[in-house]
Amino acid sequence: MDFTDQRLSYEKGMLDQQSVPESPFELLKGWMSEAIAQNVQEPYAMSLATCGADNKPSVRIVLLREVTETGIVFYTNYESAKGQDIAENPNAEALFFWHELERQIRISGSIAKIDADKSAAYFQKRPHDSQVGAWVSQPQSGEVSNREVMEQTFAQLQSDYPENSPVPTPEFWGGYEIRVEKIEFWQGRANRMHDRIVYMRDQNSSSSAWTTKRLLP
Template sequence: MDFSDQRLSYEKGELDQQLVPRSPFELFKSWMSEALEQQVQEPYAMSLATCGADKKPSVRIVLMREITDSGIIFYTNYESAKGQDIAENPNAEVLFFWHELERQVRISGHIAKINSDKSDTYFQKRPHDSQVGAWVSQPQSGQIANREIMEQTFEQLKTDYPEDKKVPTPDFWGGYEVTIEEIEFWQGRANRMHDRIVYSLDKSYKNEDGASWVTKRLLP
């Protein structure tokens, strides 16, 4: 299959370095709010790239569940392939792509577990069957002979934990926070003249608002 003749002209917006806020979190939240208003499907879905001790990169889609004052939070199985990568190399990159808005946001930073109380609070907010499913997926990415085994385990757990019974939070499951060290905002433009504005964290620098973010424009 040849896609070399397939292309679009991006003409829905622009990004002026002189007008962007001093904090990337303000811009990120604004873009996320706009994506929600425009009914972009799951705009909080993000590609998470990790690399463990084997130096082989891995990427998968996960769901961001919170924007904090310093980064973003997602939840997963700590014993998953991504969890193993993070334990070996606590650096990660994240990518959001919103085709409808012709925008993408790329985040680089340090990743670490959040406290267990916060993870438990979130787990107990999840739908009952999703809670049960977390227990089925152990070890996550582990090999299984067939789907029937997985479904039987799920039904047995639903019997053990009916709707009126609390499903305990697994000790192998919880949240991670990606503390943002660099974040790039990309706005598609016509003729491949895209806008790319990068915020980099520099703790030795303070802008007029007392924040340590330096901005720069990159060539597309």
């Protein structure tokens, strides 16, 4: 298959370095709110890239669940392949791409588990069957002989924890926060003259200080 003749001209917006807010989190929240208002499907879905001790990068889609004052939070199985990567190399990058708005956001930083009580509180907010499903996915990414084994385990857990009964939060499941060190906002422009504004945490100042610069497309 040859896609060399397939292309679009991005002309839906612009990004001016002189008008961006001082904090990248303000712009992140603004862009996220706009994506939701424009009915972008699951705008909080992000590609998460990790790399373990084997130096082989790995990427998958996870769901953003919170923007904090210092970073972004998602939840997963701690014993998954991504969890193993994070244990070996506590650095990660996340990417949002919203085709409808011709925008990308790249977020880089160190990553660490969040407080266990906060993870448990979120787990109990999930739909009942999603809570049950978290117990089936153990170890996540582990091999299973067939789908029927998964379905049987799910059915047994549903019997153990019927609807409206509490499902315990697994010790192997919880949240991570990527503590932002760099965040790039990308706005598509015509003729591939894209706007790219990057925020860098100022290491010589307070933790809330940021510097910005424009990058070539």
